[in-house]
Amino acid sequence: MNGSKSPLSLAMELMKLRVIVLLQITAICAILIHDALVRNEVVEGTRTWVDTLLAIGLTVVGGTLSAGGSNAINMWYDADIDPHMKRTMNRPIPRGDVQAKTALLFGITISIIGSSLFFFVHWKAAFWSFFSVLFYVFIYSIWLKRRTPQNIVIGGIAGSTPPLIGWIVASSATIPSNYNPFDVGSPIPWILFLLIFLWTPPHFWALALYRSGEYGKVNIPMMNEVKGPESTIKQSKFYVFLLFLLGSLPCFWPNSGIPLLWAFIAGCLTLWYALSVWQIDIHEPLDENGRMPKAAKSFFRSLFYLGWMFISIVVVSFLPPEWLGPLGML
Numbered sequence: 001m002n003g004s005k006s007p008l009s010l011a012m013e014l015m016k017l018r019v020i021v022l023l024q025i026t027a028i029c030a031i032l033i034h035d036a037l038v039r040n041e042v043v044e045g046t047r048t049w050v051d052t053l054l055a056i057g058l059t060v061v062g063g064t065l066s067a068g069g070s071n072a073i074n075m076w077y078d079a080d081i082d083p084h085m086k087r088t089m090n091r092p093i094p095r096g097d098v099q100a101k102t103a104l105l106f107g108i109t110i111s112i113i114g115s116s117l118f119f120f121v122h123w124k125a126a127f128w129s130f131f132s133v134l135f136y137v138f139i140y141s142i143w144l145k146r147r148t149p150q151n152i153v154i155g156g157i158a159g160s161t162p163p164l165i166g167w168i169v170a171s172s173a174t175i176p177s178n179y180n181p182f183d184v185g186s187p188i189p190w191i192l193f194l195l196i197f198l199w200t201p202p203h204f205w206a207l208a209l210y211r212s213g214e215y216g217k218v219n220i221p222m223m224n225e226v227k228g229p230e231s232t233i234k235q236s237k238f239y240v241f242l243l244f245l246l247g248s249l250p251c252f253w254p255n256s257g258i259p260l261l262w263a264f265i266a267g268c269l270t271l272w273y274a275l276s277v278w279q280i281d282i283h284e285p286l287d288e289n290g291r292m293p294k295a296a297k298s299f300f301r302s303l304f305y306l307g308w309m310f311i312s313i314v315v316v317s318f319l320p321p322e323w324l325g326p327l328g329m330l
Contacts, residue, residue, distance in 0.1 A: 005097060013092050014075060014103055015068025015110075022303065023067055023159060024060050027166035029310040030192055031055045034170040036317035042257050043186065045174045055121075055169045062117035063162055066129045069111025070136040070158070076104040077141050081218035087211060118165065125168040127181045132161040146219065149226040156200030163192035163310075188257055191249060195309060198243050202236035202277055203302040209233075209280065209295035229282040236277050244270045247309075259316040266309060273305040 005013075035052045037043040075082065075093055079100040082088035092098040111133045118125035140155030148154075167189035168175060176183045184190075201223075208215060208222040209229055215222040224232040247266025250258045276298035287293050 005092075010092050010098055011106065014072040014098065014106060015064070016071040017064070017068065019071065020064055020067045022306065023162045024063050025307060026192065026196060026310050027059050027063055027162035028056050029314050030163035030166035030189060031059060031170040032314045033188065033192075033317045034167050034186075036314065037188075037257055040317070040321055042321075043171075045171065047170070052170070055166070058117060058121065059162075059166045059169050062114045062129060063165065065110045065114025065117070066133050067114075067162075069107040069109070069114060070133045072103050072107030073111070073137050074107075074141045076100045076107065077137075079103075081220070084218050085214045087214065118169065121169050122172040122175060124175065124181050124184065125165050125172070128161045128165050128168070131181075132158045132165075147221065149221045149223040151221070152204045152223070153201050156197050159200060160193045160196040163196070164189045167192070186257060191246065191258070192310070192313075194246055195243070196306070198239050198246060199302065199306050201239045203299065203306075205232050205236050206277070206280070206295045206299035206302060209282075210291050210293075210299055233277070233280050233282065236280075237274075240270065240274045240277050244274070258313065259319065261316045261319075262313050265312045265316065269305060269308050269312065273301055276301040 031052060034043060035047045035055075038045045038047045075091055078088070079093045082091050083094040088094065093100055093103055115126055115129035115133060118129050136155070136158035140151065140158055144151040144155050164184065167186070168184055171185055175185050205223055208224050209232060216225040223235065227235075244267065247270055248263050250260045250263040276294075280292070280294045280298055282292070284292060284294055
């Protein structure tokens with residue numbers, strides 16, 4: 001490693017810790033949701049606050065290392081295109097502070113360490129952590145990203161696993177003891193998985209619209225570059241509609257374990273987010289950097305939206321069933 005920055009600072013840049021924070025929040029929320037439902041006797045098990053804190057600690061450390069390792073490997077693979085994009089040209093490798101091979105070795109090492117930590121609680125948690133790393137590196141970064149405008153859609157699977165892993169860590173004592181990694185004992189973590197999966201396309205497409213032209217310069221087939229901005233916005237609206245349906249699941253899924261109240265909160269939050277997607281105007285005047293301001297607004301609102309969706313389900317899960325009345329568990 002070269003340059004004036006410390007090795008720790010460069011390692012944090014390679015791991016893209018600011019991006020990882022939101023992912024780890026979703027994993028923490030999954031743990032809190034599980035333990036809240038256990039305390040309210042909706043989900044089987046016995047949990048103390050010490051158990052909750054230990055689960056959070058292990059999940060955050062393991063998840064940060066595994067996701068950070070994936071990001072470092074991605075920077076190694078994208079070393080040829082990062083210098084040509086404004087949003088990536090100041091990363092450690094383009095700056096010359098870190099050699100590409102060093103980033104690769106660093107990423108492989110910490111991703112293996114991070115994913116292996118989950119073996120201490122349950123092999124299914126370790127499975128999904130390794131799956132996320134391998135899917136992100138080989139399926140998204142190496143195979144999809146430079147070949148298809150569906151790169152973000154399919155690649156979003158990798159970023160949707162943190163709440164699944166968090167739930168498995170929290171429920172490790174009661175999780176079904178079979179060899180099916182998809183059987184985690186509850187539909188709730190899969191609902192949280194789908195929430196991130198459906199949120200990813202409109203979230204990243206708004207960023208691509210905002211920074212329109214940058215991906216085209218390096219031949220990355222983002223949806224707006226291949227199908228055009230109008231088609232991209234239409235597809236974004238479709239995914240927002242699916243998000244609205246997902247939030248309505250407690251109304252139609254008996255015994256899902258999710259309080260009915262969340263359906264109303266999720267609906268309001270999704271409508272609030274949807275408004276920003278519908279307001280994107282491909283004909284609006286560009287800013288001084290040649291970017292679409294309303295697309296930027298939608299991108300940043302999507303971050304708050306995902307955070308509030310997870311926080312809201314945590315809050316309603318902690319509410320005693322008798323407080324919820326008709327808006328309680330179905």
